[in-house]
Amino acid sequence: MINLEFIINTISLGSLYAMLALGLVIIYGILRLVNFAYGELIMVGGYTLYLLASFSPLPWLFIALLAVLVAMFTSLFTELVAFRPVREKSLTAMLVTSFAVSTLLQNGALLIISPRARAVVLPQIFQTSVMIAGTSVPWRNILTILTSLVMLVLLTLLLRHTVLGIALRAAADNFTMTRMLGVPANTVISAAFAISGIMAGLVSIFWISRSATVTPALGAPPLLVAFVATVIGGMRSLTGAVVGGFVYAIVISLLGVLLPPGLLEFREAFMFVFVIIILLFRPQGLISSKTSVERVG
Amino acid sequence: MNLAARLKPFDTPLTLVGAVLFLALLTGLLGIPLLTRIVTVMFVSLILVLGLQLYMGNSGILSFAHIGFMGIGAYTSVLFSMTPAAKELTNSNLYPFLIPLHLPFLPSLLIAALVAAIIAAVLSYPLMRLSDAAAVITTFAVLVIIHVVLVHWDRVTNGPRTLFGVDSYTTLWTSVISCVITIFAVYLFKESRIGLRLRATRDDAYAAASIGINIVLMRWLAFIASAFVAGVGGALWAHFITSFSPYSFYLTETFVILAMLVIGGPSSVSGAVIGTLIVTAAREVLRAIENYINILQIFPGGFFGFTEVIMAIVLVVILIYRPTGIMGGRELRWPGRRRLSPPVEQEPVRNRNV
Numbered sequence: 060m061i062n063l064e065f066i067i068n069t070i071s072l073g074s075l076y077a078m079l080a081l082g083l084v085i086i087y088g089i090l091r092l093v094n095f096a097y098g099e100l101i102m103v104g105g106y107t108l109y110l111l112a113s114f115s116p117l118p119w120l121f122i123a124l125l126a127v128l129v130a131m132f133t134s135l136f137t138e139l140v141a142f143r144p145v146r147e148k149s150l151t152a153m154l155v156t157s158f159a160v161s162t163l164l165q166n167g168a169l170l171i172i173s174p175r176a177r178a179v180v181l182p183q184i185f186q187t188s189v190m191i192a193g194t195s196v197p198w199r200n201i202l203t204i205l206t207s208l209v210m211l212v213l214l215t216l217l218l219r220h221t222v223l224g225i226a227l228r229a230a231a232d233n234f235t236m237t238r239m240l241g242v243p244a245n246t247v248i249s250a251a252f253a254i255s256g257i258m259a260g261l262v263s264i265f266w267i268s269r270s271a272t273v274t275p276a277l278g279a280p281p282l283l284v285a286f287v288a289t290v291i292g293g294m295r296s297l298t299g300a301v302v303g304g305f306v307y308a309i310v311i312s313l314l315g316v317l318l319p320p321g322l323l324e325f326r327e328a329f330m331f332v333f334v335i336i337i338l339l340f341r342p343q344g345l346i347s348s349k350t351s352v353e354r355v356g
Numbered sequence: 357m358n359l360a361a362r363l364k365p366f367d368t369p370l371t372l373v374g375a376v377l378f379l380a381l382l383t384g385l386l387g388i389p390l391l392t393r394i395v396t397v398m399f400v401s402l403i404l405v406l407g408l409q410l411y412m413g414n415s416g417i418l419s420f421a422h423i424g425f426m427g428i429g430a431y432t433s434v435l436f437s438m439t440p441a442a443k444e445l446t447n448s449n450l451y452p453f454l455i456p457l458h459l460p461f462l463p464s465l466l467i468a469a470l471v472a473a474i475i476a477a478v479l480s481y482p483l484m485r486l487s488d489a490a491a492v493i494t495t496f497a498v499l500v501i502i503h504v505v506l507v508h509w510d511r512v513t514n515g516p517r518t519l520f521g522v523d524s525y526t527t528l529w530t531s532v533i534s535c536v537i538t539i540f541a542v543y544l545f546k547e548s549r550i551g552l553r554l555r556a557t558r559d560d561a562y563a564a565a566s567i568g569i570n571i572v573l574m575r576w577l578a579f580i581a582s583a584f585v586a587g588v589g590g591a592l593w594a595h596f597i598t599s600f601s602p603y604s605f606y607l608t609e610t611f612v613i614l615a616m617l618v619i620g621g622p623s624s625v626s627g628a629v630i631g632t633l634i635v636t637a638a639r640e641v642l643r644a645i646e647n648y649i650n651i652l653q654i655f656p657g658g659f660f661g662f663t664e665v666i667m668a669i670v671l672v673v674i675l676i677y678r679p680t681g682i683m684g685g686r687e688l689r690w691p692g693r694r695r696l697s698p699p700v701e702q703e704p705v706r707n708r709n710v
Contacts, residue, residue, distance in 0.1 A: 087489065091488065091489060093489050093492060093493060140672075141672050141676075144676040145672075145675050145676055145679065148675070148679040149679060150488060150489075151416070151417075151418045151622075152675045152679040154418055154492055155418070155614060155618050155671070155675060156671075156672055156675050158611060158614065159611075159615070159668040159671040159672050159675070160668070160672065162611050162664055162667075162668045163664075163665055163668035163669065163672075165661075165664075166660075166661030166662075166664035166665045166668070167661070167665055168661075169660045169661030169664075170659065170660060170661040170662055170665055173658070174658070174660050174661075275661075279607070283500060286493055286496065286497075290490075290493055294489060294490075324504075324508040325504060325505070325508055327500065327504045328500070328501045328504040328505055328508075331497040331498075331500050331501045331504075332497075332501060334493070334494070334497050335482075335483065335494050335497055335498075338483075338486060338490050338493070338494050339482045339483075339485070339486075342486060342490050
């Protein structure tokens with residue numbers, strides 16, 4: 060059961076989940092906001108793919124780029140309109156806001172496009188496979204792995220070697236102090252939302268390449284995956300997000316192989332029980348950050 | 357001592373109950389079926405919102421699990437209240453030992469609420485140690501777990517398929533009476549020793565712990581009570597709607613209940629009541645508009661989601677301009693000077709907007 064195909068599939072799933080978790084953690088690190096609207100950014104990316112691929116003559120690579128950009132601008136827009144005004148108020152206000160934004164985007168898609176699933180026209184490369192060491196590997200999986208590698212390298216370069224990146228990391232450690240040292244809060248937060256949007260856009264391409272359809276409720280499953288992955292890895296650490304994404308992929312693939320068929324459909328419930336256990340014994344996640352007060356007793 | 361002075365400590369629940377009874381009487385007298393339906397559902401929603409307020413308002417921690425316990429209440433009550441014949445008809449896959457169970461409505465409802473409370477007690481004790489984002493994600497995880505179990509445990513719940521054939525026991529008056537009891541219960545909880553201590557932990561967890569308040573225990577008790585109320589709400593709802601599926605107890609319903617509480621003001625009982633009244637009225641108007649546009653067929657693909665879009669926008673606007681809700685943590689009170697007699701905390705601790 061555990062052969063090369065299984066391993067490559069799991070790595071590909073892991074890199075997808077790592078990107079997914081990174082987009083959630085980068086906002087959480089700075090704002091302490093669990094962004095419920097994150098899944099809807101993926102949905103927005105998906106609808107952009109659907110609309111452009113069906114109704115425009117643009118080449119696919121360009122369409123994919125536009126989908127990422129649209130997800131990014133949606134993310135920035137929600138920050139500007141909804142999160143910025145409530146940011147100073149309270150954590151609960153911010154959480155409820157993100158829940159409201161999620162409902163808003165989801166029902167907006169329902170209202171503007173349709174409650175029915177739409178088929179997305181995918182380029183040929185997503186349907187073909189390549190033979191590696193005697194097993195057929197879909198190109199989709201190879202592209203997922205390559206994209207996430209590129210994104211990880213770019214993100215690391217950004218965070219290590221640019222002023223913005225250093226400001227982002229400083230803000231994640233101690234936002235108040237960072238602001239006192241003259242880093243504008245709005246710029247840092249907008250940058251975090253932009254990165255989150257880019258991640259959501261990229262994930263939307265690969266997520267949709269698996270099902271080839273898009274619905275208004277598309278955002279919920281990836282959001283749940285991102286939650287679990289970030290909790291496993293550590294809500295405050297970007298490395299943790301990547302680790303969490305891979306751990307999630309490995310555990311869910313193994314559960315798929317090892318669980319008896321009768322319990323297979325409860326796989327998600329098992330995953331969330333796993334989350335609760337991790338939060339109880341290691342609320343800071345596998346990779347912890349220096350400061351964390353999530354527990355009172 | 358005259359009657360008004362005696363009743364003064366209970367002015368808030370009495371005012372709220374008065375308002376609820378007035379609405380119910382008006383609806384009963386008018387006798388319009390559609391209005392009766394809307395008002396009955398509103399009272400059931402009010403019970404759910406009050407249940408959420410009991411935990412969220414007093415502890416200051418957002419909980420997403422509430423609707424899950426509503427679902428548990430709904431399914432458990434139905435297992436007891438349906439006739440064996442109806443059960444076999446709707447779910448041929450049911451465990452055999454569940455089929456002969458048959459009780460009147462009231463015991464079914466109480467058992468359902470108890471089951472919800474027991475499950476909450478078992479699941480939540482360790483979770484009560486968590487604060488902030490971890491607390492929110494775990495309650496969200498609880499909601500997902502309950503949802504997955506309801507969807508897949510088809511030997512109890514009929515799986516993702518609709519469960520039909522439930523007897524319609526919930527009338528306007530059953531829901532009103534339950535509502536009145538819930539209002540008193542939630543208010544008395546808030547003013548009780550446990551409620552006061554819990555509110556102290558909400559306003560300053562460290563100060564509360566330093567004077568010997570057991571934060572985890574207080575939160576746990578409130579969470580159990582809250583799940584009990586949610587179970588009652590779920591049972592009432594199930595016997596009003598009479599056919600439902602696990603998808604009725606998930607994110608859409610959570611959003612509605614949360615919007616009602618947050619718009620009204622989560623830290624007071626009056627806020628929960630006012631939020632429910634306003635949001636129900638607004639939703640019905642919006643839904644009427646949505647239906648009317650659908651009938652006119654202006655849009656070829658149908659016109660869905662309008663109500664939710666507007667509700668979400670209103671919710672965000674409320675959070676921006678009045679994050680403590682319409683009531684802002686205050687209760688409705690009768691005018692006049694307050695008597696300085698027990699219970700000690702006459703003035704509620706001002707919500708510090710945690």
